[in-house]
Structures are given as C-alpha cells and as structure tokens.
Amino acid sequence: MVNGRKISAIEATLPSILELSKSNLLASLEALDQPKYRAEQVWRAIYKEGRTSFGQMTNLSKDLRGILAQNYSIGNAATVISKKSADNSTDKILFKLPDGELIETVLMRYEPDGHRRGRKTVCVSTQAGCALGCTFCATGQQGFRRNLTAGEITEQVLTMERLALAEDKEEIQAGTRSRGELQGVTNVVFMGMGEPLANYENMMESIWVLNDPKGIGIGARHITVSTVGLVPGIEKLAKENIQINLAVSLHAPDNETRSETMPVNKRYPIEELIEACKYFVTKTNRRIFIEYVLLKDQNDTSMHANKLGRILKDLLCHVNLIPVNPTDDGPYHRTTYKEAQRFQSDLKTFNVPSTVRMEKGIDIDAGCGQLRDRALALTE
Ligand code: SF4
Known part of the structure; x- marks a missing residue:
C-alpha cells in the first residue's frame, strides 16, 4: 500500500x-x-x-x-483462458492486459489442400471493445474501451507463433515434418475485436513488425485487414507501400438495408465506400474481398443479389457469401445452400465472382462463433 x-x-x-x-x-x-x-x-x-x-x-x-x-518485459498480456476445439484445428486465447482489459486471439490450422501447404492463421484484435456498434456483433454491443497499442497487437501473433513453432518442432521430432522446415504462423487476419482502421497507426506499426523478414516474417500478401468500411482509412491504406489484402464487410447492397445493422453506413454510405475500394484497387492492383453474410429474407433475395451485382460489377473483387449461423435467441435465420447458390448465380450475371462458405459451428466460440471459415476465405 x-x-x-x-x-x-x-x-x-x-x-x-x-x-x-x-x-x-x-x-x-x-x-x-x-x-x-x-x-x-x-x-x-x-x-x-x-x-x-x-x-x-x-x-x-x-x-x-x-x-x-x-x-523491459517481453509483452504484458496474461493468458486468462486458453481453449482448443475438439478437432484440434482452432485455439482461442483470452488475454488480460495490464489495465484489466480482455481481448481475444484465435489460431486456426488448415490442412494442406491441393498444391497448397498447410496454413496457420492468426486472427488478432485491434481494440478492446468497439465504437461502431454493428447490431450483429457482440463486441459492438460492449462499446469502445480503448485502442490496443502496437505491441499489444504484435504480442497476440507472437504468442501464437511460439505455439505454432513448438508444434512444428514436435512434428519434426515425430518425423511428420521435414527437418529444418519451421513454418510457424503463415497468415494474419485483422478481424478480431475492434475496427482495425480506427486504430490505424498502431495497426500499421504492428504490420511492419510482423512483416520484417528478420522477425516473424509474415509476407504482406498473407496479411489481411478487414474493415466495416472506414473510407479515410481505406484511402490511407491504399497509399502504404505494402501489398497487404483488404477485406470489406458489406453485408447489404443498399444504404437502407445496410444502415439497419451497420451504423457506420450513415457516415460512409455504400457509394463512397465502393469509390474508396476502387481507389484501393487502382493504387495497389490488389483484388478486394467483399464479405457478405446472408440473412434469410433480409438481404438474400434475387433483388438484393441484383443490386449487389450492379454496385460491384466494376470493382476488382471476390465476394464471400456466408450464410449466417443463427444463434438460438437471435433474430436471423439461415439461408439454405440452395438459396445461396441462386444468389451466387444472380451475381454471376454481372461477372462478379463469389464463393459460398457454409460455416461449421465450432465448439470454442471463436470470434462471433463463425470466424474460422471466414478467415479461411481470406487466406486462400
Ligand atoms: S463487426 Fe467489427 S466494426 Fe462492427 S461492431 Fe463488431 S468489432 Fe466493431
């Protein structure tokens, strides 16, 4: 005392x-x-x-x-809870920061497929809480607490990197991985708690550290920043001298529908957002991922698909269609696979490429409980 x-x-x-x-x-x-x-x-x-x-x-x-x-310390985040999914594919850690704030980080392991090597993707948080208040998001309902520092963002990846490297070493010892092939974390997605572009400077500082080949060395093309559409942040990111990916959570094809669930749309309506996306593509030559969660009868009809096709037809993008995993007490119902395919074929008439991602519920409630397959879509 x-x-x-x-x-x-x-x-x-x-x-x-x-x-x-x-x-x-x-x-x-x-x-x-x-x-x-x-x-x-x-x-x-x-x-x-x-x-x-x-x-x-x-x-x-x-x-x-x-x-x-x-x-100095080498990081100050304490692990409060660490959970592994039953199939061992996903780990989620709840960290406590020195001021008591709690944040979540997820590590997702993907088996090799086709010519692709196995991947380990970390999903990081950039803020404690979030000010943007999307109605479908648990973090948004908590309100904003504070921005994470660059070190706090980096530390999440570093903790998962240690875990991933330890696994690599075990596999090398067991003879299931070739000697000397230490892979560690392969991808990072900024789509945990908070809006990354609302904590721009710290996010970028962390990205430069993660990208350094003399450190963890995550390639720029293996880093994805996911935003709900902060236009000035997208424009700023477009001017950075780094080839990272941008994912935009659109979730609706018109302002009226979008504003119902995403208050940010009132500040940056769809027209401005799409213009910013086009600017990003012009500056970086990178295709943008458009995230679109399908909510039965809310945004998944042919009319919505046609509207979406019209606004995206001139944008270099790929749409990930994600039928929502309804929660027991939530207001939303799931679009069937067949309905999602019909939505997809409507989009195709505008030459807008898309993939339907049927999300499996996972047993450790990663992110909004639907994070895993979304992250996969962003790291393929
Ligand atoms: S979805 Fe993202 S931006 Fe929206 S409230 Fe949740 S954390 Fe914030």
Missing part, C-alpha cells in the same frame, strides 16, 4: 519491449553503449526464436541481459 492506495498490477508492470520499433530498439541499445548488432540479436531472439525471457538470450552478455530484464 502507498498512501493508503493499493499498488495495482499496472504500476508493477515493466514497459513492453514489443512497443519498440526496430529503430527505437536500436536507439535504446545505443543509449546503453551497445553496438548496433546487439539490436539485431535482441530482435531476432524475440521475433524469430520466440524467446520469452532475456535470460534465454545467452548470446548477449550477462550484464546486458540483466539491464534489459530490469527495464
């Missing part, structure tokens, strides 16, 4: 070294009279080798290890 006040966990926590960009890490070590290559060593130990303590960095001098340990 200090002055009758209990010292909280926040005050007891050291600053996380994950908050430092590479240049800031370099500057911090230079200030400690360390040569430049030390920063590379520390960076590699954290992001490539997945070290969880400075004591494990035995290529550093004992003194430096001690100084680092006195001044």
Whole structure:
C-alpha cells in the first residue's frame, strides 16, 4: 500500500519491449553503449526464436541481459483462458492486459489442400471493445474501451507463433515434418475485436513488425485487414507501400438495408465506400474481398443479389457469401445452400465472382462463433 492506495498490477508492470520499433530498439541499445548488432540479436531472439525471457538470450552478455530484464518485459498480456476445439484445428486465447482489459486471439490450422501447404492463421484484435456498434456483433454491443497499442497487437501473433513453432518442432521430432522446415504462423487476419482502421497507426506499426523478414516474417500478401468500411482509412491504406489484402464487410447492397445493422453506413454510405475500394484497387492492383453474410429474407433475395451485382460489377473483387449461423435467441435465420447458390448465380450475371462458405459451428466460440471459415476465405 502507498498512501493508503493499493499498488495495482499496472504500476508493477515493466514497459513492453514489443512497443519498440526496430529503430527505437536500436536507439535504446545505443543509449546503453551497445553496438548496433546487439539490436539485431535482441530482435531476432524475440521475433524469430520466440524467446520469452532475456535470460534465454545467452548470446548477449550477462550484464546486458540483466539491464534489459530490469527495464523491459517481453509483452504484458496474461493468458486468462486458453481453449482448443475438439478437432484440434482452432485455439482461442483470452488475454488480460495490464489495465484489466480482455481481448481475444484465435489460431486456426488448415490442412494442406491441393498444391497448397498447410496454413496457420492468426486472427488478432485491434481494440478492446468497439465504437461502431454493428447490431450483429457482440463486441459492438460492449462499446469502445480503448485502442490496443502496437505491441499489444504484435504480442497476440507472437504468442501464437511460439505455439505454432513448438508444434512444428514436435512434428519434426515425430518425423511428420521435414527437418529444418519451421513454418510457424503463415497468415494474419485483422478481424478480431475492434475496427482495425480506427486504430490505424498502431495497426500499421504492428504490420511492419510482423512483416520484417528478420522477425516473424509474415509476407504482406498473407496479411489481411478487414474493415466495416472506414473510407479515410481505406484511402490511407491504399497509399502504404505494402501489398497487404483488404477485406470489406458489406453485408447489404443498399444504404437502407445496410444502415439497419451497420451504423457506420450513415457516415460512409455504400457509394463512397465502393469509390474508396476502387481507389484501393487502382493504387495497389490488389483484388478486394467483399464479405457478405446472408440473412434469410433480409438481404438474400434475387433483388438484393441484383443490386449487389450492379454496385460491384466494376470493382476488382471476390465476394464471400456466408450464410449466417443463427444463434438460438437471435433474430436471423439461415439461408439454405440452395438459396445461396441462386444468389451466387444472380451475381454471376454481372461477372462478379463469389464463393459460398457454409460455416461449421465450432465448439470454442471463436470470434462471433463463425470466424474460422471466414478467415479461411481470406487466406486462400
Ligand atoms: S463487426 Fe467489427 S466494426 Fe462492427 S461492431 Fe463488431 S468489432 Fe466493431
């Protein structure tokens, strides 16, 4: 107790070294009279080798290890709950941050298919809570708490990377993976709690760290940012010098329908959003993923499909049609596969490519309970 006040966990926590960009890490070590290559060593130990303590960095001098340990932690998120799905394909971790905020991160494993290697995709949160209030989203109903820092975003991937690397090593030992083939996390999707473009600077800072080939090294084309359509953020992202993917949750083909479930549409109506998407394509030459959750009789009729076809026909995009997994007490019913196929063939008449994703319910309630297949659609 200090002055009758209990010292909280926040005050007891050291600053996380994950908050430092590479240049800031370099500057911090230079200030400690360390040569430049030390920063590379520390960076590699954290992001490539997945070290969880400075004591494990035995290529550093004992003194430096001690100084680092006195001044920094390697992340401050505590695992509160860790769940694995019955089929072992999905892990979800609930993290507690130093100020008590709770966030979720999901790791999804996909078996090799066709010519493709197996993948491990991490879905990260970018905010605690969310201000955008989409009516179908549990996070949106909680309201906004705060933006996550760049280090807090990166730490989610780093934790899952350690898990993925440990699995790779076990497989190598068991002879089911070739020696030396450490794959770790292959894809990252920004579609957990929060709107990534509403926390733009921290999201980008984290993306640069994740993308660094001397660290975790997630290729830009294996990173997807999913937005409900913040137009200025899309325009800004288009100008970044990095080839990441953009996914836009559209979910309705006209302003009236969209505004009913997504209040953001009143600020950035569909016409403006589609213009921003076209700008993104022009600047990046990247195809955009359009997410469209099918709600029976709400947005899944032929009329809706034709409207959607008309607004998307000039956009380089691929539409993921996702029949909603209805919850017991929710107002929405599921569009059948046959109805989804009819919607798809309507879209085809406008030359708009699409895929129907029938989502399997999974037993650990990842994201909105329907995250897994959506993430798969964004990492194929
Ligand atoms: S769907 Fe995304 S943007 Fe909408 S309320 Fe939920 S977290 Fe926020």
